[in-house]
Amino acid sequence: xxxxxxxIGTSHIPAIGIAxxxxxxxxxxxxxxxxxxxxxxxxxxxxxxxxxxxxxxxHGLNFFLDKMPAFAIGAAAEYRNAxxxxxxxxxTPFPGDTAFSWHLIESLSAADFDLTTCQEMLVDHxxxxxxxxxxxxxxxxxxxxxPIHVNTVQHPLPTPRRCLKFGEALGQAIASWPQDERVxxxxxxxxxxxLDGRRAGFINKPFDLYCLEKIERDPEALARxxxxxxxxxxxTQGPELIQWLVMRGALGSAVRRLxxxxxxPISNTGSGLLLLETxx
Amino acid sequence: xxxxxxxxxxEPSAHGREIWGTTIFDGNAARRGYPxxxxxxxxxxxxxxxxxxxxxxAYCRKYGLDEAQREAVRRRDVLALIAAGGNIxxxxxxxxxxxxxxxxxxxxxxxxxxxxxxxxxxxxGD
Numbered sequence: 001x002x003x004x005x006x007x008i009g010t011s012h013i014p015a016i017g018i019a020x021x022x023x024x025x026x027x028x029x030x031x032x033x034x035x036x037x038x039x040x041x042x043x044x045x046x047x048x049x050x051x052x053x054x055x056x057x058x059h060g061l062n063f064f065l066d067k068m069p070a071f072a073i074g075a076a077a078e079y080r081n082a083x084x085x086x087x088x089x090x091x092t093p094f095p096g097d098t099a100f101s102w103h104l105i106e107s108l109s110a111a112d113f114d115l116t117t118c119q120e121m122l123v124d125h126x127x128x129x130x131x132x133x134x135x136x137x138x139x140x141x142x143x144x145x146x147p148i149h150v151n152t153v154q155h156p157l158p159t160p161r162r163c164l165k166f167g168e169a170l171g172q173a174i175a176s177w178p179q180d181e182r183v184x185x186x187x188x189x190x191x192x193x194x195l196d197g198r199r200a201g202f203i204n205k206p207f208d209l210y211c212l213e214k215i216e217r218d219p220e221a222l223a224r225x226x227x228x229x230x231x232x233x234x235x236t237q238g239p240e241l242i243q244w245l246v247m248r249g250a251l252g253s254a255v256r257r258l259x260x261x262x263x264x265p266i267s268n269t270g271s272g273l274l275l276l277e278t279x280x
Numbered sequence: 281x282x283x284x285x286x287x288x289x290x291e292p293s294a295h296g297r298e299i300w301g302t303t304i305f306d307g308n309a310a311r312r313g314y315p316x317x318x319x320x321x322x323x324x325x326x327x328x329x330x331x332x333x334x335x336x337x338a339y340c341r342k343y344g345l346d347e348a349q350r351e352a353v354r355r356r357d358v359l360a361l362i363a364a365g366g367n368i369x370x371x372x373x374x375x376x377x378x379x380x381x382x383x384x385x386x387x388x389x390x391x392x393x394x395x396x397x398x399x400x401x402x403x404x405g406d
Binding site for chain 2: 015059060061064065066082083084085086087153154155156194195196197198199200201202203204205207210224225226228229231232233236237264265267268270
């Protein structure tokens with residue numbers, strides 16, 4: 001049977017990938033940020049997940065505004081990245097797991113979550129940066145991957161409550177897969193940031209710290225918010241928190257926090273890192 | 281600058297009031313900005329970026345940008361691009377052509393120097 005070994009909440013901003021590409025991880029600005037990932041990498045090395053399910057939002061690479069799914073899932077044999085408009089390097093393709101993807105699609109549909117299914121899917125920095133953070137400098141990705149996109153681009157966005165419930169259904173779908181897999185779920189993005197408008201640069205450290213605590217112990221407290229609340233409290237891109245809520249929902253009620261870190265500013269964001277292990 | 285509810289309690293709000301300095305990219309914005317965002321989406325391909333740089337006006341015409349959108353592109357004016365329906369993720373691809381990163385466009389939108397904008401970000405950690 002497939003089993004979720006844990007969940008990780010992490011930033012996914014492009015600046016991280018650029019810093020890694022330019023080998024700036026030891027610069028004073030970046031050092032505390034990257035150092036916090038050391039224990040997470042050690043944990044991954046110890047638990048050896050076989051599959052990573054990555055919850056992220058596409059930022060205008062695979063999906064345009066002509067068709068914008070609320071939830072979409074990859075069902076491809078492999079996933080490639082692209083330059084995204086900035087000349088980013090293309091990486092070793094990420095291996096998929098089509099049978100597992102289709103199992104998730106069937107199970108989630110039976111649980112009333114209808115996903116857009118993607119047999120071809122380009123993955124952008126929202127997916128790629130967390131993978132690079134978890135497994136840096138790897139010649140071949142050590143896990144198969146399943147990307148799940150949540151719309152945080154064009155409002156209305158899925159509500160926090162729906163995302164938590166989606167995560168719960170995802171957790172049940174994973175647990176009902178008969179193959180013997182160790183699954184890690186990555187919830188990516190956030191925390192508070194605002195790139196656009198006169199309020200650009202808005203960061204809300206107290207709220208970010210509140211979210212880091214609540215996502216672990218009381219995710220229902222975060223599910224009460226409207227998307228508008230999240231925009232007000234965490235900036236226009238702050239609703240990426242819903243991707244953390246999907247991850248958290250998948251883990252079930254009992255979790256142990258193994259690592260937590262918060263850095264501000266990382267580029268224009270308050271950057272959170274959280275490693276939660278499922279408690280048997 | 282006003283930073284609403286920054287240190288108050290984090291109770292969900294019952295109202296839907298406008299948020300200062302903030303545009304929600306909703307259906308109205310998505311309709312208004314469609315040609316502009318579609319043009320920016322095309323910049324995912326390097327050859328389109330080259331074509332844009334070769335003849336910016338012709339490229340804007342090809343995507344059917346209206347006058348306000350074309351003027352905002354000409355002036356590299358991010359607030360005007362947003363007012364004309366631009367979505368920041370697509371605009372970031374346009375900004376990238378001019379070598380502008382998110383701190384550069386943050387500085388522009390808030391009327392600060394890039395150094396002042398970075399200092400403001402750092403102050404958020406205090």
